[in-house]
Amino acid sequence: MKAAPEDQVVLLDLQRLDNDVTRLTHRITALQKGDRLTELGTAAASLRAQLAAATGQVEDAERDLARLESDTATAQARIERDTTMLQNASNAKDVAGLQSEMESLRRRIGDLETAELEVMEQLDVHRARVGDIEAELARVEADRTTLVGERDAEIARVQADRDAAVQSRASVAAKVPADLLALYDRQRDRYGFGASLLQGGVSTASGVTLTNSDLQTIRQAAPDDVVLCPDSDAILVRTAESGL
Known part of the structure; x- marks a missing residue:
């Protein structure tokens, strides 16, 4: 799959908001119990x-x-x-x-x-x-x-x-191309994370440092290629911080 790098970066905001929604939902459940x-x-x-x-x-x-x-x-x-x-x-x-x-x-x-x-x-x-x-x-x-x-x-x-996080999530999701959003949602539903920032060679979703072999494969991918994290299966978002 292809997606503009700037669209892939938006997924990080989406993941953050999804994390907030999940955390707040769990908090409500705990309070209700x-x-x-x-x-x-x-x-x-x-x-x-x-x-x-x-x-x-x-x-x-x-x-x-x-x-x-x-x-x-x-x-x-x-x-x-x-x-x-x-x-x-x-x-x-x-x-x-x-x-x-x-x-x-x-x-x-x-x-x-x-x-x-x-x-x-x-x-x-x-x-x-x-x-x-x-x-x-x-x-x-x-x-x-x-x-x-x-x-x-x-x-x-x-x-x-x-409610505010859900509303913000909807606004951010509207900025993501449909096919990229569908992949993000599918990976998040399956594995818990839809997007992961590659930072200094570490996948933030899994907290695992990628192997040299994995990093070499990622270096060879085009900027608009959608790459999945080999550890978390989340969409691996590459930025200037990625250490590539």
Whole structure:
């Protein structure tokens, strides 16, 4: 293929812009994945699970306390009833029976009140645990909200840079002859680079110093010959810097 040397030089600008577009695209992808956001999302999910479990413990303790209080109230009501009956009883057997039941009820109330204190202590612990988890979850979610805002702003900035690079790329590509552009795009799609500057005998795409044999072959090519780099398969652009 033949192409004017000045058209081949334009490929270097095209390659630079393609590199920018690729780099910015990767940056956007990395920002969208957001490793730190993933960590915070995982932490928030774990905390929500812990909060659900801790809230369930609070609710269980509250139900236990309500049951104990109800049982205590029932026992107290029976004592009050037996007290009234005892005041009106005249039969010794009835009196003894009421007194025995009241004593049993008082012991029952004592046991219930002890159990209530234990449950209330547990309830305080569970409620404190819920408060701690809620505070930590609020902190994590606040951090995540802040990070999302910063990420979205950074994505918007990088996207604007990428859009500008794509627009510039289109403008530069319009200056390249169609057949040369097609070859450039094909080589770039296949090998990652479409154009490479030969600088001091080194192909900048591969970073490899060309052999004397390769350099001799390139010296023999006409200035408008399109030469491919033997290492990167990119179009090898020759300039005064090439060391030929």
